[in-house]
Amino acid sequence: MSALLQIFRLDTSDADLTRAQFQSFCGHIPLLYAILVCNTLAIVFYSFEPSQILQTLIAPIAICTVALVRARWWSRQSETRHLSDAQITAHLKRTCSAAIVMTITYNAWVIWVFQDADVVSRSNLTFFLALSQVSTVFCLMTLRAAAMLVALISTVSFALYFAWVDDWQLLPQALVLACVCAGMVMVTLSFNRSFSELVKSREALRLRQLETERLSDENRRIAFSDPLTGLPNRREFLARLDAIEADEHHCLSTLAVMFIDLDSFKEINDEHGHQAGDELIRTIADRLRQQCPEQGVLARVGGDEFTILLDTSKTQESAQPMAVTLAMRLLEEIALPVTVDSHVMQVGGSIGVTANIDASASPRELLRRADLAMYHAKTQGKGKIAIYSDELDKGRLRRLDVEKQIASGLRHGEFDVAYQPIVDTHSGAIVAAEALLRWPRRSRGELWPSEFISIAEATGQIHSLGLFALERACRELRPLPGLILSVNVTPSQFRHPSFGVSVMEILEKTGFPPERLKLEITESFLVTDPNRAIRVVSALRAKGITFALDDFGTGYTSLDYLHSYGFSHIKIDKSLIMGLEPESMSRMLVSSAVSLASVLGMQIIAEGVETPAQANILRDLGCHAMQGYLFGRPMPLEQLCNRLSSCRARGRSGLRQTSS
Ligand code: C2E
Ligand code: CA
Numbered sequence: 001m002s003a004l005l006q007i008f009r010l011d012t013s014d015a016d017l018t019r020a021q022f023q024s025f026c027g028h029i030p031l032l033y034a035i036l037v038c039n040t041l042a043i044v045f046y047s048f049e050p051s052q053i054l055q056t057l058i059a060p061i062a063i064c065t066v067a068l069v070r071a072r073w074w075s076r077q078s079e080t081r082h083l084s085d086a087q088i089t090a091h092l093k094r095t096c097s098a099a100i101v102m103t104i105t106y107n108a109w110v111i112w113v114f115q116d117a118d119v120v121s122r123s124n125l126t127f128f129l130a131l132s133q134v135s136t137v138f139c140l141m142t143l144r145a146a147a148m149l150v151a152l153i154s155t156v157s158f159a160l161y162f163a164w165v166d167d168w169q170l171l172p173q174a175l176v177l178a179c180v181c182a183g184m185v186m187v188t189l190s191f192n193r194s195f196s197e198l199v200k201s202r203e204a205l206r207l208r209q210l211e212t213e214r215l216s217d218e219n220r221r222i223a224f225s226d227p228l229t230g231l232p233n234r235r236e237f238l239a240r241l242d243a244i245e246a247d248e249h250h251c252l253s254t255l256a257v258m259f260i261d262l263d264s265f266k267e268i269n270d271e272h273g274h275q276a277g278d279e280l281i282r283t284i285a286d287r288l289r290q291q292c293p294e295q296g297v298l299a300r301v302g303g304d305e306f307t308i309l310l311d312t313s314k315t316q317e318s319a320q321p322m323a324v325t326l327a328m329r330l331l332e333e334i335a336l337p338v339t340v341d342s343h344v345m346q347v348g349g350s351i352g353v354t355a356n357i358d359a360s361a362s363p364r365e366l367l368r369r370a371d372l373a374m375y376h377a378k379t380q381g382k383g384k385i386a387i388y389s390d391e392l393d394k395g396r397l398r399r400l401d402v403e404k405q406i407a408s409g410l411r412h413g414e415f416d417v418a419y420q421p422i423v424d425t426h427s428g429a430i431v432a433a434e435a436l437l438r439w440p441r442r443s444r445g446e447l448w449p450s451e452f453i454s455i456a457e458a459t460g461q462i463h464s465l466g467l468f469a470l471e472r473a474c475r476e477l478r479p480l481p482g483l484i485l486s487v488n489v490t491p492s493q494f495r496h497p498s499f500g501v502s503v504m505e506i507l508e509k510t511g512f513p514p515e516r517l518k519l520e521i522t523e524s525f526l527v528t529d530p531n532r533a534i535r536v537v538s539a540l541r542a543k544g545i546t547f548a549l550d551d552f553g554t555g556y557t558s559l560d561y562l563h564s565y566g567f568s569h570i571k572i573d574k575s576l577i578m579g580l581e582p583e584s585m586s587r588m589l590v591s592s593a594v595s596l597a598s599v600l601g602m603q604i605i606a607e608g609v610e611t612p613a614q615a616n617i618l619r620d621l622g623c624h625a626m627q628g629y630l631f632g633r634p635m636p637l638e639q640l641c642n643r644l645s646s647c648r649a650r651g652r653s654g655l656r657q658t659s660s
């Protein structure tokens with residue numbers, strides 16, 4: 001019974017279905033009212049009687065007016081998007097009520113007219129009434145409750161009245177109508193089920209489509225953005241550059257590209273672990289994001305590399321000054337300390353900038369130029385900004401050339417080692433010699449270490465080149481007992497995992513005593529990776545090798561701090577010695593360095609000593625050893641041996657010999 005009642009009840013629990021019913025309705029209802037108006041007019045045509053003006057004219061006009069007003073309202077409801085679910089439900093409820101009222105009214109009117117009609121009109125009346133009922137149920141089919149109520153009310157009233165009236169004469173019509181009605185009910189129920197299934201499957205399809213779209217958006221986001229920082233990644237950045245290139249109307253002269261690379265990030269990663277490194281990158285990325293102007297696209301294109309594309313086409317600003325000002329601000333932001341897990345870390349940045357003032361370069365070429373400028377900034381020392389120029393490209397080609405030549409030079413024995421004497425300040429005796437690489441047999445003319453060492457350092461060739469120098473020097477100086485051999489080691493040589501082992505192998509192979517070997521390292525390595533530096537230094541010191549800190553005075557580290565590494569010697573850089581005059585700043589600096597070093601048990605070697613005046617000051621300050629053109633330029637082994645033997649034979653100091 002309750003299932004039976006259920007089919008007469010308006011079910012609005014499924015909002016999508018209700019909305020779909022409403023929408024389908026908007027098309028059907030005006031049609032329904034149009035049929036109703038036609039039928040009404042047909043009934044008026046057959047039954048009009050001037051004496052019965054109320055039921056044969058005024059009542060049908062009222063019915064038609066209401067029908068037309070409703071039809072007009074419905075025809076305006078085709079757009080349902082602005083209606084809320086509640087509004088739609090209310091409209092449908094009203095429709096059900098209206099259907100009941102209209103059906104009762106219409107049937108009552110027809111019966112009213114029927115009573116006074118002649119036989120012909122009567123049969124017409126029943127025909128049009130049945131027609132109206134059938135068409136109403138069909139038009140209301142999508143709204144089951146309304147269709148069922150109309151079917152029930154009209155069939156029951158029709159069957160009851162017409163079966164009884166006129167001595168059962170119309171009974172067959174009543175029965176036929178009841179059968180038609182039962183058929184319609186069946187069709188309506190089945191149509192209704194199909195309709196709701198259709199709506200549900202359409203909704204499921206729509207949801208699946210939304211999900212597919214969401215997944216493909218997500219895929220795109222993952223493919224084109226950096227998961228760590230959420231910034232566009234390299235692929236996305238290149239895609240943006242390509243999009244600009246593909247746009248014929250885009251003015252290329254308003255573009256600038258910046259390439260930002262963090263300094264010493266690798267060391268932080270190695271020392272504090274990847275998680276800390278990731279946190280650092282995230283923090284820096286946030287700072288860059290905050291500084292990046294509206295006209296800029298910031299991307300993370302590599303581990304510690306970021307790029308910015310500035311496009312000033314909309315603001316008509318000049319791209320280059322804007323990029324340079326931004327670069328300066330970014331360097332400041334990058335250098336601010338970052339705290340991760342209560343560790344305070346600090347990195348710097350190097351930035352390459354290029355603007356396309358003459359619109360000569362494609363966007364991708366701008367990226368290459370910015371990268372090259374950044375590389376140049378790095379070679380100028382860290383924390384620098386470099387602006388691209390054609391010269392940089394020439395320098396780069398030369399570097400690539402030299403890189404190839406170093407490899408073939410090593411294979412073909414083009415390198416030599418020269419030795420520069422280091423003398424004792426007081427006795428003037430040669431106590432040590434610094435091994436310095438020379439490239440005399442290079443096919444395109446000799447190149448100085450100041451040029452090729454930095455290239456070899458950047459390409460990693462310094463490892464084999466450095467080991468070559470060490471092995472050659474150990475082999476050559478082994479027969480000179482008592483002479484200390486100083487060999488330079490660059491930060492990347494030192495960082496190489498097998499460095500310590502390689503050094504020990506060479507000492508073993510050449511039979512050179514470890515106590516006579518001194519390795520000269522620069523401060524930069526200690527600063528970037530202090531823990532690793534302490535480990536390597538102490539392992540080699542345990543074997544008897546000593547260490548000198550090279551180029552002291554060019555960095556910022558205090559002597560006190562350096563002492564913890566176990567250096568036996570500090571080499572004061574030639575830039576300080578150059579300005580050494582009686583009342584100079586350099587003199588004060590050297591003086592305090594000597595006093596502090598002595599307290600800490602370290603010895604001071606001054607390099608780049610060129611004049612007797614400098615030598616005298618250094619002697620007065622208590623400097624322990626000196627090296628420089630005054631005592632001899634870097635020289636071949638043979639010459640060093642001659643110098644040593646003549647010094648020893650005469651028992652006189654190298655100093656007196658040179659200055660005489
Ligand atoms: P450095 O370690 O500072 O070496 C001293 C440099 O100063 C040498 O230049 C030397 O010739 C120069 N010099 C010596 N006395 C004087 C002087 O009185 N006045 C002036 N103006 N200069 C003087 P060089 O041989 O051109 O070497 C340059 C740099 O190349 C070295 O600087 C060192 O860092 C690097 N280097 C040279 N040979 C090797 C090597 O075998 N391995 C490594 N890793 N680096 C090397
Ligand atoms: Ca040196």
Ligand code: CA
Pocket residue numbers: 550551571573574607
């Ligand atoms: Ca030096």
